[in-house]
Every structure is written in C-alpha cells, then in structure tokens.
Amino acid sequence: MKVKVKLFANFRKDRFKEKDMELADDCTIGWVVDHLKIPRKELGVIFLNGLSAETDTVLKDGDTLSIFPMVGGG
Amino acid sequence: MSNENIRQISWQDIISLAEVRQLPPGEIEKTCLQKGLTPARYLRNMNAISRDEQLRLLDARVGVCGCGGLGLYIMSHLARMGVGHLSVWDPDTFSESNLNRQLFASYASLGQSKVEVCRHFIQQINPAVAVTARKSYWEDDRESIFKQQQVIVDALDNIPSRLALAEACAEEKIPLIHGAVAGWYGQITVIMPGDKSLQVLYGSAVGKGIEQEQGTLPFTAAAIASMQAAEVIKLLLNRETDLTGEICMVDLLDLSIERIKKTVT
Numbered sequence: 001m002k003v004k005v006k007l008f009a010n011f012r013k014d015r016f017k018e019k020d021m022e023l024a025d026d027c028t029i030g031w032v033v034d035h036l037k038i039p040r041k042e043l044g045v046i047f048l049n050g051l052s053a054e055t056d057t058v059l060k061d062g063d064t065l066s067i068f069p070m071v072g073g074g
Numbered sequence: 075m076s077n078e079n080i081r082q083i084s085w086q087d088i089i090s091l092a093e094v095r096q097l098p099p100g101e102i103e104k105t106c107l108q109k110g111l112t113p114a115r116y117l118r119n120m121n122a123i124s125r126d127e128q129l130r131l132l133d134a135r136v137g138v139c140g141c142g143g144l145g146l147y148i149m150s151h152l153a154r155m156g157v158g159h160l161s162v163w164d165p166d167t168f169s170e171s172n173l174n175r176q177l178f179a180s181y182a183s184l185g186q187s188k189v190e191v192c193r194h195f196i197q198q199i200n201p202a203v204a205v206t207a208r209k210s211y212w213e214d215d216r217e218s219i220f221k222q223q224q225v226i227v228d229a230l231d232n233i234p235s236r237l238a239l240a241e242a243c244a245e246e247k248i249p250l251i252h253g254a255v256a257g258w259y260g261q262i263t264v265i266m267p268g269d270k271s272l273q274v275l276y277g278s279a280v281g282k283g284i285e286q287e288q289g290t291l292p293f294t295a296a297a298i299a300s301m302q303a304a305e306v307i308k309l310l311l312n313r314e315t316d317l318t319g320e321i322c323m324v325d326l327l328d329l330s331i332e333r334i335k336k337t338v339t
Binding site: 010017042044045047050051052066068069070071072073074 | 140142143144145228229230231232233236253254255256257258259260261274275276279282283284285287288290295321323325328332334335337
C-alpha cells in the first residue's frame with residue numbers, strides 16, 4: 001500500500017518533507033516512526049488524515065500521515 | 075480619518091492633568107479617549123484598532139505565566155498596545171544562557187529577578203500600565219490574582235506546567251493563549267474553556283521537548299511571542315481568530331506555517 005508521509009520541523013533534517021512510502025499491509029504508525037529513526041521521546045502530535053492518531057494505529061492505502069516533534073520551550 | 079489628523083495629547087500634558095486632578099495617568103488617558111482625544115503614545119495603534127477598542131485595552135487584565143524568551147516579548151507588546159493591567163509570574167533570575175534571546179536580559183541584569191527587571195522596563199515603556207510582578211509560580215496565586223485575569227498567556231518552559239496551566243484555565247473558564255518554541259520552530263494556539271487540544275499536543279509527556287536538543291533562537295521566540303500577543307489583543311477586542319479551531323506550527327527554517335484543524339475539543 002502507498003501512504004503519504006509528511007514530516008515537520010527538525011524531523012525533516014536528513015529525511016524529507018513529504019514522501020509517498022510503499023508500506024506492507026497492517027503497517028502501524030509506530031513502524032513508520034521507527035523505520036525513519038525518529039526517537040519516540042521526541043514525538044509530538046501525529047495526525048492521520050487530519051485526525052490525531054496514536055502510534056499503534058494501523059495504516060491504510062491512501063492515508064496521509066503527518067508527524068510533528070514535541071515542542072515545549074519558552 | 076488619516077492617522078496624521080487624529081486629535082492627540084502628549085504624555086507631558088497627561089502627567090500635568092493627572093497632577094492637577096490627583097488621578098493616575100491611566101485614568102486621564104481613559105478620559106481623553108472618551109472625549110475623542112488620543113494619547114500620542116497610541117497614535118500608531120490607530121486605526122488598526124479604534125479609539126473605543128484602545129479604551130477597552132486600557133481596562134483589560136492579562137496574566138502572563140513565564141517571564142523568559144516568550145513572556146518578556148509578550149509583556150513588552152501588551153504594554154506598548156496599552157493593556158492596562160498586566161500580571162506576570164516567574165521565580166527565576168537572569169542567567170548568561172538567557173542573553174541569546176530574552177528581551178531585557180543584559181550583563182547588568184544577570185542575577186536579578188526576571189519579573190522585577192521586566193516591571194522596571196515596562197514602567198519605562200508605558201508608565202500608565204499597572205504591572206503586578208510575582209517572583210513566584212502562578213500556582214501560588216491560583217486562588218487570587220490568577221482568577222481575576224481575562225486572558226492567560228502560556229509562556230512557560232516545560233510540558234507538565236503547561237498542562238497544569240491549561241487545566242487551571244479550564245476550571246476558571248479563562249481563555250489561554252499557548253505558545254512554545256524549539257530552535258527554528260514554534261507552535262501557537264488559542265484554547266477556549268473546554269478545548270482539550272493541549273492534551274492532544276502533549277499527551278502524557280513529562281519534562282521537555284526537542285528544545286533540549288535544538289535550543290531556542292531569539293527570532294523564533296520573538297515571532298511566536300508576537301503571534302501570542304496578537305491573539306491576546308484579538309480576544310480582548312472580540313475580534314475573530316481562526317486559532318480557536320486550529321493549531322499553528324511555524325517553521326522559520328523552511329518559512330512554512332502549517333495550520334492544523336483541531337479534531338478533539
């Protein structure tokens with residue numbers, strides 16, 4: 001299946017801004033995060049097709065996944 | 075009306091009137107505005123906001139939690155806009171690592187209370203603004219000054235405190251303007267009572283975010299603080315804002331702004 005993955009802020013560094021990824025069926029958001037070597041402790045909000053989602057959510061063909069880092073400084 | 079043709083009154087004349095009438099300068103400013111006379115210091119606020127709106131700002135009460143990279147710029151912006159009553163909380167003193175980004179931080183202010191230095195500069199900028207500077211945590215005034223604010227600004231620097239602040243604002247039904255920064259990136263949203271978007275943003279996170287690794291740059295803090303101040307003014311003046319329904323993610327490196335619709339409120 002094909003999923004559009006969008007990365008934000010420092011997650012783009014040495015990765016990409018947006019990419020159509022070919023993934024195995026039953027692939028979870030957490031698998032994509034780990035595959036891209038995004039540290040889980042840096043993970044902020046995740047949106048799947050515009051709705052907030054968790055790492056154990058299973059992806060479907062045609063999904064758009066947006067991954068943001070945790071930003072908390074002031 | 076052209077900005078240049080507005081009838082105006084100087085600060086010197088306001089001070090003289092305040093002395094004669096034994097009233098605070100802020101009260102004289104209000105009377106002037108009511109009579110169609112604009113204090114010169116607010117001339118360039120016209121006509122982006124109306125004279126009546128300026129008058130409303132002079133009566134407004136805003137609380138700023140955190141007096142660092144974000145909070146100091148926010149305090150400066152709100153004082154220059156003429157928000158009449160500002161409260162600010164922060165137990166910290168200035169340290170050398172603040173010098174890269176924090177307004178009013180200087181070698182002369184190292185070791186001094188941030189809120190006291192802030193109050194000093196705000197009084198230089200706009201003496202008519204009443205500043206309550208609290209060298210403590212906002213929680214210490216939870217049952218007093220905190221509850222009296224019309225709007226609260228989240229300018230804190232760690233996630234658990236931000237979540238606790240959001241909870242307190244929800245309980246008191248006070249709108250909260252959230253802003254956070256890390257490196258070249260920042261985020262901002264407006265949280266009205268009942269909106270759980272901060273919990274969505276942070277989940278059950280403890281401690282800090284990517285700012286631990288990315289640091290905090292001066293222009294990012296200034297940019298996000300400016301956006302927060304603008305949202306405060308919009309709320310106080312009942313102007314419409316999309317940020318009650320959206321989270322705005324700002325990337326100054328890629329010059330992109332992502333506006334995400336809130337799906338859980």
